[in-house]
Amino acid sequence: MxxxxxxxxxxxxxxxxxxxxxxxxxxxxxxxxxxxxxxxxxxxxxxxxxxxxxxxxxxxxxxxxxKQPKTYQVQVEGEPRPEQLAALRRGVELRDGPTRPAKVEAIAAPALWPRDPPVRFRRTVPDAWLQLVIGEGRNRQVRRMTAAVGLPTLRLVRVAIGAxxxxxxxxxxxxxxxxxxxxxxxxx
Missing domain, CATH: 3.30.70.580 (Pseudouridine synthase I, catalytic domain, N-terminal subdomain)
Structure with a gap:
């Protein structure tokens, strides 16, 4: 089952x-x-x-x-720059070693359910959404990857595993x- x-x-x-x-x-x-x-x-x-x-x-x-692909929609703090996305695509160095390359793209805000409690909104700090696909599953990996490139995660939603x-x-x-x-x- x-x-x-x-x-x-x-x-x-x-x-x-x-x-x-x-x-x-x-x-x-x-x-x-x-x-x-x-x-x-x-x-x-x-x-x-x-x-x-x-x-x-x-x-x-x-x-x-x-290597089952895991697909996430990730709200990050800041506007992603091309070099930050390129770093995620190459793989980033974490304390427990380098990650495998990720597939990543900037996306429009997805149509998701409201979160309870809501993500804190700050008028002076922009945010953006990424779709990130990885084949690993380390502890808090996506959050650590986005933080490593200067884009702290605000909200993390896994939308697919494999098929x-x-x-x-x-x-x-x-x-x-x-x-x-x-x-x-x-x-x-």
Whole structure:
């Protein structure tokens, strides 16, 4: 079984939380029993999370050797300059080593659901949107990549993993996906 879930902002990618007070988890969304997250999104990121009960499928979706492209729409602080986009396309140096090259382009503000809480608006600081596609999945990688080129992330929404896309799922909604069509070839 493979589930596509639109993870809301502030929800943990696990079914339990031992912190006090407890934070929202996947348990509150009526997901089928026996599934677990194949990969993760930080609590302050939104969008597509895949869940499965198949360990082999989870491995094919998340192992960097399989290079499943992950597509993000990223609101950044500042106006991207050509050299900043070129750096992302080459790959940037992070503390844990260089990233693989990313596909990146500036895009118009996407038609997304409102975020709760909203992204802080500052009249004197411009922002812009990027679409970024990576084949890795390091901890907070997209945020660290954009920060490394001087474009701090304000909002991060994953819209696709491999061949699976959000396709109209609202935050908190999920649907079953045919696992035979979940993976596609790498970014190369």
């Amino acid at each position: 493979l589930i596509a879930f639109n993870k809301p902002y502030g929800v943990l990618c696990q079914f339990t939380d031992r912190s006090t007070p407890p934070r929202p988890t996947l348990a509150g969304f009526g997901l089928p029993p026996g599934v677990y997250a194949a990969g993760r999104l930080d609590h302050d990121s939104e969008g597509l999370l895949l869940l499965t009960d198949d360990g082999g499928l989870a491995h094919r979706l998340t192992d960097p050797r399989h 699976v896309a959000l396709d109209g799922l609202e935050p908190g909604q999920w649907r079953e996906v045919d696992p035979r069509h979940a993976t596609r070839e790498s970014l190369a």
